[in-house]
Amino acid sequence: MSDQPILRVIAKMFIPFLMLFALYVQFHGDFGPGGGFQAGVIFAAALVLYALIFGTEQAKRVAHPRALQLLVACGILLYAGTGVAGILLGGNFLDYGALDHHNPVHDQHLGILLVEIGVGITVTTVMTSTFFIFSARKNS
């Protein structure tokens, strides 16, 4: 599809805003609708759009499949690791209350932030690598 100038220009204009919007949804989940799942899906949609317009090979140079596979595991490890950190610091599994003793609300913020980032990383990478696998099949 790379010979379509209108699609290329529109995609180039939209993709940075899509990614920025995904980050907004990720970090604004405390205040408005959104969170890790939604942000991950939007970020993956931006990568998929890039792959559709500029070709899968080009997109794989941006998001290498190996790196994606590593990040799939990293996201869920970050989530579970936040839970284990709660145990190590003297609380229960996923008990954010143990993370920061200075302020009872700060630790909740920190816990939610880490957990949502974990969800976001896993969702983005699972969606993107699924798309890469399906689009690789059609070429073979």
Place this chain on the structure above:
Amino acid sequence: MMFEMVDVIDLTLLLFLSVLAITIARLRNLFAIVIVSGFYSLVSAGLFTVLDAVDVAFTEAAVGAGISTVIMLATLLIVGSEEKPSNRPRIWPLLAVVVTGAFLVYGTLDMHPYGDAQAPIHQHVAPRYIEASGDEIGVPNIVTSVLASYRGYDTLGETCVIFTAGVAVLMLIGQALRFRQKEGEA
């Protein structure tokens, strides 16, 4: 006035959904079915927005109308876009659908009316979350505080489901692909 504005919007969207569902059932071209399914997801997202479930609408619009449509189209490139004609009797699937649908409608008879504040779901733990979330979690969005803190364990499970799905796709389809590439080289 018997119908509020919201009811009119709800009914219109639900009518759209049923028209789209019947269209999907009657179509035989898989490409058209994928496109209409994407439209179905988009209308569902609109319905979720009316129900104030903006988070769900977000996900439905991005996954249902966006990524899953793209992945289904990629699948069509492999399998072709015409459905194989089937000459099996059509009465059994129809019967199964009618019976299941009748059971589902029967199940809704016990439910509280749509939007009823006295429904059990609004009486049990929801008031506790609404009252205490501000002091305990300090996050203005109660959906996030329930999702990531009160029910953090459930969300970990949901993330595991996505992780497992991703790993399954990588292993089943990704491995087969790698194997085929090696065969091609040899």
